[in-house]
Amino acid sequence: MTELWQRDARSLAELIRTREVTALDVAEAHLERVLSWNDHIEAFLHVEPAQVRREAREIDRLFEAGADPGPLAGVPVALKDNLSTRGAPTTCGSRMLETYNASWDAHVVSRLREAGAVLMGKTNMDEFAMGSSTENSAFGPTCNPFDRERTTGGSSGGSAAAVAAGLVPLALGSDTGGSIRQPAAFCGIVGMKPTYGLVSRYGLVAFASSLDQIGPLARNVADAALLLTVIAGHDPRDATSSVRSVPELLKGGTESLRGVRIGIPTEFFDEGLAPEVRATVGAAQAALARLGAEIEEVSLPLTRHGIAVYYIVAPSEASSNLARYDGVRYTLRGEGRSVLDMYVSSRGEGFGPEVKRRILLGTFALSSGYYDAYYGHAQKVRAAMRAEFERVTEKVDVLLAPTTPTVAFRLGEKMQDPLAMYLNDALTVTANLCGAPAISLPCGRSSDGLPIGLQLMAPRFGEEILFRVAAAYEAEAARKFAFPPEPSK
Amino acid sequence: MTATPPPPPASTPVPPKYRVLVGIEVHLQLRTRSKMFCRCPVRFGSPPNTLTCPVCLGMPGALPVPNRDAMLMALALATAMQCELAELTKFDRKNYFYPDLPKGYQISQLDRPLGSGGVIEIITEDGVRPIRLQRLHIEEDTGKSLHEDAGNVSRVDLNRAGTPLVEVVSEPDITSAAEARAYLTALRALVRYLDISDGNMQEGNLRCEPNINLHIEGPGGTTIKTPIVEVKNVNSVRNVGRAVTLEVERQLAEYAALGPAVADGHRSTRGYDDTHDRTFLMRRKEDAHDYRYFPEPDIPPITIGSAWLREAAERVPELPHARRARFVEEYGLSDYDADQVCRERPTADFFEQAVKAGAGAKPAANWMDELNRHANERGAPLDQLGVGPERFAALVKMVEAGKIAHKAAAREVLPRMMETGEEPEQIVDELGLGQIDDSALLWSAAQDAIDQNPKAAADFRAGKEQALGALMGLVMRETGGKANPKVVRRVLVEILTESDPEN
Incomplete structure (x- = not known):
């Protein structure tokens, strides 16, 4: 018999809606999973079981009263700890915000509540979303459920691990340079970064405002589409939020991909790619061809500058976005005889080494006399990259690439080498810099049994074709999600 | 170092x-x-x-x-x-x-x-x-x-x-x-x-x-x-x-x-x-x-599209410099008076409405300081003094027509208009502030004054025009300040020149 925690979001919603099980049953099953797993992987930073049960009972009460609590009624959803949640901690994995409780909900959190979701808790992340392994969390790393010696990737590592280990069927993450897709790839699940502007950032603690997007993590494509549909749409509180109507995803069911053009950007298959990754992604490409898609090679030469551009733009914006953590109001406050001393000690104690490194990088890149050479130049290259991306995606419907150059690396392996860590984002930053939607979905395992991710990208607001191709691949590959083995006691 | x-x-x-x-x-x-x-x-x-x-x-x-x-x-x-x-x-x-x-x-x-x-x-x-x-x-x-x-x-x-x-x-x-x-x-x-x-x-x-x-x-x-x-x-x-x-x-x-x-x-x-x-x-x-x-x-x-520009332009009223020029042109104000009146838009608006209601431009302009003083004392905007431009114009017209002295209008009538909301004519009547404008009535007062002060009369006849002041003072005192000074002057001059023994 399939356990409740093994079921996907849509089937749980259906069971609860038909009253075969209660929302409380579902909540209890997942709380039990959290209890047996979280100490081993540290996916969640905060779970308040009493609050989870209260929310579940409220859903049951609404059903009993004949009301419709919404499309996610009773479905447990985990939130990355940079999404503001009323009355709950929102630490961003930082000492700086260790004691901060938001007094209001992020837009996506409001949307989840309106849709009847049960909020399971807040997941671990690299501090302020800066990192690719969740090792930069001030509260310790999250471990990969498939091999606890390895990282989950990051920065949404907690969300990815929680979904992969069956602690929740759905989670939200944020993706600035690959922070949803890369951990999804490392944990063998589906992770999607929407078009910039499709999902309101109101209440997402900013890392790099022009790149950040909130997106879904799930164990299959249809669940990811369901969660995206709930959170997408215009929000007047975010000036960068698009007024376009949200596309209807997966309305046609799985069909053939005849006539769909898939571009293979050669730059994404460079020497740095692990052979197993190359081979597995190649097999996925063949599967798509079998479905009738036209495969053609394309070139995006400017994407080679992606990492360089990203590591100027993102730290620059971050250096400004993180200036508000000064010890004056809601943060950790250090000692000091003067205001300046107090700033220095608060920020010195509150931020970890990677956050400090990026604030320094960004402050330098924006400073007088260097702006043109760094930030100004990077913005020009970014604009050119975007134009190139748009030009290429006029000719093809989606682009296919690996999500990461390698499978999950070992904990500690890259902590002493920031540059090696940064290169992990090489294949994912393009979508962020171009504002384009991208999805990572599992396409196989390495010889060590570690998941490999397939990345699909589409032009801006191309969510419909992106999900259609992803779902078609998933069906063709008949890849059923396999849970990691239970942790030994 | x-x-x-x-x-x-x-x-x-x-x-x-x-x-x-x-x-x-x-x-x-x-x-x-x-x-x-x-x-x-x-x-x-x-x-x-x-x-x-x-x-x-x-x-x-x-x-x-x-x-x-x-x-x-x-x-x-x-x-x-x-x-x-x-x-x-x-x-x-x-x-x-x-x-x-x-x-x-x-x-x-x-x-x-x-x-x-x-x-x-x-x-x-x-x-x-x-x-x-x-x-x-x-x-x-x-x-x-x-x-x-x-x-x-x-x-x-x-x-x-x-x-x-x-x-x-x-x-x-x-x-x-x-x-x-x-x-x-x-x-x-x-x-x-x-x-x-x-x-x-x-x-x-x-x-x-x-x-x-x-x-x-x-x-x-x-x-x-x-x-x-x-x-x-x-x-x-x-x-x-x-x-x-x-x-x-x-x-x-x-x-x-x-x-x-x-x-x-x-x-x-x-x-x-x-x-x-x-x-x-x-x-x-x-x-x-x-x-x-x-x-x-x-x-x-x-x-910034055309809709924004249109909306912004609609918010721009006639501006001080344009209004100044127009007031000089249209109402014959001096540059100085026009500048004074146009510094604040409520003042200029009030002025213009009063003039449209019949007040003379120059006297109305001179009144604006008085009105603004009241507004400042009360901490109220000009249009909330209880005296609108029309009633204010009525008062100005009474002064212009010589029906009341300017001083009395400013000291007595205007404050009362603000307090009670009464019409200026009514207040003037009630307080008995109307100027004595009947030269026949003034005739005897003027004659009395000349009789009482023959030296002044002689001085005037001898060409000392300022001597008339003393005689005017006597008439004004006699009539309780209600005589219209212009009329008093005319009557006195008439008596003195006509009865000039040497003429």
């Missing part, structure tokens, strides 16, 4: 020739209902931190959304000042740490301000002169730091944080203290005409920072430029004049001491000290911040 000061220039008997260059930066708080980037109300004098929300508190995850009304107000001002309006405008972040700056950056505009160029006309004793403008841009106000005298405690009030500000920067076209005052007066009149700001310097919704330096004619026809000094804490129109005067004196003294080497000094910021009427050094250029400006990623660039 202290450098040996260079020897003072050979003592010159005449003071050097110089030009004063003043550019003024003005920050104006816009009178919008809500703040620049959130929906908190804009209000003065509420308990600390009660007009705040996650956005203006700079809470993690909060985002700014520009206030459309503030944009339109700023566009209207830019239109009124004939600025070139940006087709595409954007916001930028100005980064610096200060406890009353909750985000650690101020949202401002760097390289695509809403308006560029433009002009403000100023009026001084020397006439009307245009002052060119550099730019106009929008930004948000900071909070306030409150430093307690006792103990090492500072508090922050963020009610003001996020209030919309417009910054207007002039070219250094202003050449004197009087022009600096006139510039502020003109700008204040403009924003009040547009009804976009209270323009009140004491309450801090109009703040100004003059940048002052001198071009001194040096030896051998050289021009020596003194370093530019920005003066802060200038809190009244009068004080902007003081700041200019004090700086000119100080910079001249510095030139006297240092000679041409004065030009090697650095730009600095000085504060104006109201109590001691002096300026003091706040910081030198070396301590200047690097604000690390960059485009605000949370707000996409804004295209």
